[in-house]
Amino acid sequence: MSQLRVAVVYPDLLGTYGDGGNGEILAARARWRGIETQLLQASSSDALPEAEIYCLGGGEDGPQVLAAERLIADGRLSAAVADGAVVLAVCAGFQIAGLCFPDAQGTSHEGLSLLGITTTKGRGPRAVGELAADVLEASEGGLDLPRLTGFENHGGVTTLVDGTRPLARVITGVGNGGPDRSEGAVAGRVIGTYLHGPVLARNPAMADLLLALSLGVELEPLDDSREELLRVERLSRASGREGSVPRP
Amino acid sequence: MQARRWIAIQAVGIVNATSRLIGRGSGTVVGGRAGLAIDPALLAELTSAKRVLLVSGTNGKTTTTALLAAALGELDPGLATNSTGSNMPPGHVASLVAARGASIAVLEVDEAYVEELTHATQPTALVLLNLSRDQLDRMNEVRMIAERWRRTLRSAPETMVIANADDPLVVYAAREAAVVVWVAGGLVWRNDATGCPACGSRIHFEGGGWACERCELSRPALGWWLDGQEAIGPPGSVLLSLALPGRFNEHNALMALAAAVSTGAVMERAVNSMATVHDVAGRFISRPIGGCQARLMLAKNPAGWSALVDLVADEGCPVVVSINARTADGADPSWLFDVDFTHLRGRPVVATGDRWRDLSVRLRYAEVEHVTQADPLSAVQLAASQGAGPVQVIGNYTAFRELLSSR
Numbered sequence: 001m002s003q004l005r006v007a008v009v010y011p012d013l014l015g016t017y018g019d020g021g022n023g024e025i026l027a028a029r030a031r032w033r034g035i036e037t038q039l040l041q042a043s044s045s046d047a048l049p050e051a052e053i054y055c056l057g058g059g060e061d062g063p064q065v066l067a068a069e070r071l072i073a074d075g076r077l078s079a080a081v082a083d084g085a086v087v088l089a090v091c092a093g094f095q096i097a098g099l100c101f102p103d104a105q106g107t108s109h110e111g112l113s114l115l116g117i118t119t120t121k122g123r124g125p126r127a128v129g130e131l132a133a134d135v136l137e138a139s140e141g142g143l144d145l146p147r148l149t150g151f152e153n154h155g156g157v158t159t160l161v162d163g164t165r166p167l168a169r170v171i172t173g174v175g176n177g178g179p180d181r182s183e184g185a186v187a188g189r190v191i192g193t194y195l196h197g198p199v200l201a202r203n204p205a206m207a208d209l210l211l212a213l214s215l216g217v218e219l220e221p222l223d224d225s226r227e228e229l230l231r232v233e234r235l236s237r238a239s240g241r242e243g244s245v246p247r248p
Numbered sequence: 249m250q251a252r253r254w255i256a257i258q259a260v261g262i263v264n265a266t267s268r269l270i271g272r273g274s275g276t277v278v279g280g281r282a283g284l285a286i287d288p289a290l291l292a293e294l295t296s297a298k299r300v301l302l303v304s305g306t307n308g309k310t311t312t313t314a315l316l317a318a319a320l321g322e323l324d325p326g327l328a329t330n331s332t333g334s335n336m337p338p339g340h341v342a343s344l345v346a347a348r349g350a351s352i353a354v355l356e357v358d359e360a361y362v363e364e365l366t367h368a369t370q371p372t373a374l375v376l377l378n379l380s381r382d383q384l385d386r387m388n389e390v391r392m393i394a395e396r397w398r399r400t401l402r403s404a405p406e407t408m409v410i411a412n413a414d415d416p417l418v419v420y421a422a423r424e425a426a427v428v429v430w431v432a433g434g435l436v437w438r439n440d441a442t443g444c445p446a447c448g449s450r451i452h453f454e455g456g457g458w459a460c461e462r463c464e465l466s467r468p469a470l471g472w473w474l475d476g477q478e479a480i481g482p483p484g485s486v487l488l489s490l491a492l493p494g495r496f497n498e499h500n501a502l503m504a505l506a507a508a509v510s511t512g513a514v515m516e517r518a519v520n521s522m523a524t525v526h527d528v529a530g531r532f533i534s535r536p537i538g539g540c541q542a543r544l545m546l547a548k549n550p551a552g553w554s555a556l557v558d559l560v561a562d563e564g565c566p567v568v569v570s571i572n573a574r575t576a577d578g579a580d581p582s583w584l585f586d587v588d589f590t591h592l593r594g595r596p597v598v599a600t601g602d603r604w605r606d607l608s609v610r611l612r613y614a615e616v617e618h619v620t621q622a623d624p625l626s627a628v629q630l631a632a633s634q635g636a637g638p639v640q641v642i643g644n645y646t647a648f649r650e651l652l653s654s655r
Contacts, residue, residue: 011439012439012442012443012450013443015439015586016381017580017582017583018582018583018584018585018586019585020585020586021582021584021585021610021613024585024613025613028613028615043450044450045450045461060390060391062391062443062448063443063448066443066448128579129579151579151580151582153580196582197580197582197583197585198582198584198585198610201585201606201609201610201613202609226605226608226609226612227609229605229608230605230606230608230609233605234605
């Protein structure tokens with residue numbers, strides 16, 4: 001058996017923005033360190049396979065509702081999280097990891113309740129553009145990662161409930177969309193974010209954090225000079241985006 | 249009404265000529281816009297005495313339009329067509345005004361404008377190629393487009409639809425039409441078609457066919473298909489001998505051939521005419537770039553990229569990949585992770601364009617050895633120095649345009 005199994009959850013439903021990249025990046029970074037790794041594409045027509053890390057991606061409104069229904073009916077993701085599995089949920093995947101989320105008409109649907117968040121349909125225009133956010137520091141109970149950079153494209157407004165911690169605070173962009181300027185959410189080994197698509201491409205430290213959480217070991221560093229060039233350029237560009245007005 | 253139309257048509261010509269004269273581009277769009285401002289019904293009036301064929305889809309529409317225009321050349325040598333890729337109403341108006349004596353118009357139409365063009369021009373035939381994600385940060389939701397096509401066809405009983413039977417989204421829309429010619433038009437990219445557009449269940453692909461696991465949606469019985477390079481349809485079979493490269497262009501040619509023959513063209517002559525199409529608005533053209541022999545290709549979305557990456561991987565020549573993310577490209581290149589670049593392993597590869605850093609990280613995870621060079625012309629020269637044969641250059645929209653206009 002492999003030391004590490006990374007499952008891309010429902011790429012047929014949740015795979016709108018190159019989200020499969022996150023699974024690919026995690027698997028590659030583990031493999032490059034000599035860790036035997038299996039990358040699983042978990043189709044929505046099959047039972048969810050066992051894995052140590054699950055990646056949920058973005059999706060259009062219809063498939064998003066279907067994905068949530070199937071994951072709840074399947075039950076394995078919640079069970080795996082209870083057993084210590086790591087989850088990275090982006091965009092639509094982030095929303096369905098919460099308590100409830102809206103469809104295209106604004107009707108609320110039940111989520112997986114892995115994160116204490118609720119999402120409603122925003123009244124303003126979609127949040128589209130570069131997003132930069134500072135991760136909460138360890139002293140605040142945060143993950144202590146370098147500044148996050150990514151792209152957001154969503155119409156939801158997400159509220160943290162029950163003392164749920166945000167992943168980060170927005171520097172430029174919209175993020176969760178509330179007055180607290182929060183972005184994403186963290187609960188145990190479940191991380192959710194509006195940084196959509198292959199967020200780990202721009203944030204390799206986050207990829208390594210997920211791997212370390214799962215493997216329980218310190219990882220030797222990789223040569224991330226290509227990523228560093230990309231990060232510097234993107235973060236300098238993000239500072240040019242107008243800080244959008246939150247839309248409660 | 250007559251006077252207004254006359255003024256509008258004069259305006260299109262004058263504005264376009266002026267635009268060309270003062271060097272502000274080819275002027276197709278700006279003149280059309282002026283004409284439509286004076287007479288919003290201009291599109292309907294300009295096409296009222298013509299047989300109109302519309303071509304739409306995410307990928308291949310410019311090429312298929314060029315092939316179809318060539319195939320129908322024998323019926324009307326002076327036919328109207330928007331060969332520059334200006335595929336919204338101002339571009340349509342400009343090309344119709346430029347060929348006012350034409351009896352046939354072959355128009356490429358942006359996916360989002362199929363409804364407007366169908367209602368305005370009452371087309372004889374509508375060619376629907378495929379639907380997949382394209383610049384999602386600007387035009388989201390592929391399925392919404394399929395729904396709009398569906399609604400359009402329900403209200404256009406006079407229009408014959410030439411539809412790609414290999415794409416479930418196209419079939420879902422086209423089966424509403426009164427008359428459909430089903431063509432095995434190919435589908436390189438299935439990722440946007442795995443959810444059934446009718447019931448949300450899963451589409452199961454097997455061999456060339458497909459079917460929904462729950463409802464009755466499935467690949468219809470074919471009227472036209474390819475056997476190798478042989479096109480087979482109701483009149484018989486004929487060998488395609490295209491100058492354009494790639495399997496996807498053979499599929500485009502089959503769609504064009506089915507449309508041409510269904511409109512009255514003779515199959516053999518149509519195929520001969522299509523064989524004379526060498527480049528399409530600069531695409532696929534072999535030309536010197538930065539002093540090096542190169543072939544320039546355009547890919548705008550994951551489906552297009554997958555087809556071209558496969559094509560250049562087969563050739564073995566050095567490869568330049570150029571990525572921008574300007575307004576016309578969509579600001580978010582996340583889709584790079586939807587493209588399987590692993591086929592480029594072992595080739596000399598140079599990453600360039602405004603977003604060479606994003607591309608470089610993508611190629612790292614695909615484990616494709618490459619070098620980076622921010623300037624596209626220097627990138628072509630660098631690639632030429634690294635291997636034999638013409639440099640295969642693939643760019644997305646603005647990256648391609650920039651290289652096309654370079655010397």
